[in-house]
Amino acid sequence: MSNDPKEPLLLDHEYDGIQELDNKLPRWWVWLFYITIIYSAVYLVYYHVSRSGDLQAAEYDKEMKIGEQIKNAAMGKFESTITTLQPATDAALLEAGHQAYVKFCAPCHRVDGGGLVGPNLTDDYWIHGSSYADTVKVIWDGVPAKGMITWKTMLKPEEIQAVASYIYTLRGAKLATPGKLPENQAPAKPAGPSQFE
Numbered sequence: 001m002s003n004d005p006k007e008p009l010l011l012d013h014e015y016d017g018i019q020e021l022d023n024k025l026p027r028w029w030v031w032l033f034y035i036t037i038i039y040s041a042v043y044l045v046y047y048h049v050s051r052s053g054d055l056q057a058a059e060y061d062k063e064m065k066i067g068e069q070i071k072n073a074a075m076g077k078f079e080s081t082i083t084t085l086q087p088a089t090d091a092a093l094l095e096a097g098h099q100a101y102v103k104f105c106a107p108c109h110r111v112d113g114g115g116l117v118g119p120n121l122t123d124d125y126w127i128h129g130s131s132y133a134d135t136v137k138v139i140w141d142g143v144p145a146k147g148m149i150t151w152k153t154m155l156k157p158e159e160i161q162a163v164a165s166y167i168y169t170l171r172g173a174k175l176a177t178p179g180k181l182p183e184n185q186a187p188a189k190p191a192g193p194s195q196f197e
């Protein structure tokens with residue numbers, strides 16, 4: 001079978017009639033194989049002998065730290081703008097806020113905003129101030145001691161704005177079932193829509 005009689009291609013073993021050819025490996029394959037060996041040696045020295053490179057766990061920690069810094073910077077930036085924010089009127093955004101409200105806030109503030117564990121959000125009594133910025137701030141920071149969750153660790157600034165804009169539209173709403181009575185505040189004319197009007 002071979003062109004060169006000194007190098008027979010056919011190996012001389014045979015199992016159940018199956019024979020094996022001794023073809024030469026392609027040069028590119030052999031070089032690739034050498035390169036992987038060289039690579040593994042370099043890898044071993046770089047990561048495990050001289051310890052110059054970060055292993056997975058260290059790389060993960062570094063990436064997480066960078067992510068944390070980016071997040072903190074974004075949160076700090078948002079916090080510094082809270083006092084200048086205005087409630088959004090965009091329908092899609094309000095709908096997103098509505099969805100978030102039903103999911104996260106309704107269990108304590110009732111689906112229609114009338115209040116359960118949390119205070120009534122439709123009346124003219126505000127424990128933490130009636131401006132839109134006050135609302136965003138109380139959602140952002142929460143009042144952990146009183147049972148209002150700190151949402152900044154759970155929702156993004158855009159989501160907080162959406163839900164704050166949505167509950168702004170609940171102000172002055174006429175409820176089918178009477179809402180929770182004011183907790184401890186005298187009525188304060190709110191900055192937004194009101195029952196007084």
Ligand code: HEC
Nearest residue numbers: 104105108117118119126127128129135138143146147148
């Ligand atoms: C675990 C129950 C709970 C959940 C969930 C909750 N709240 Fe509250 N919330 C409260 C309580 C309790 C207060 C009253 C805090 C106080 O007395 O200082 C409050 C207060 C507030 C206030 C201030 C009201 C005022 O009179 O100044 C706003 C605004 C508010 N919540 C919005 C939200 C929004 C928006 C969500 C959803 C993202 C939410 N809350 C989810 C319990 C909750």
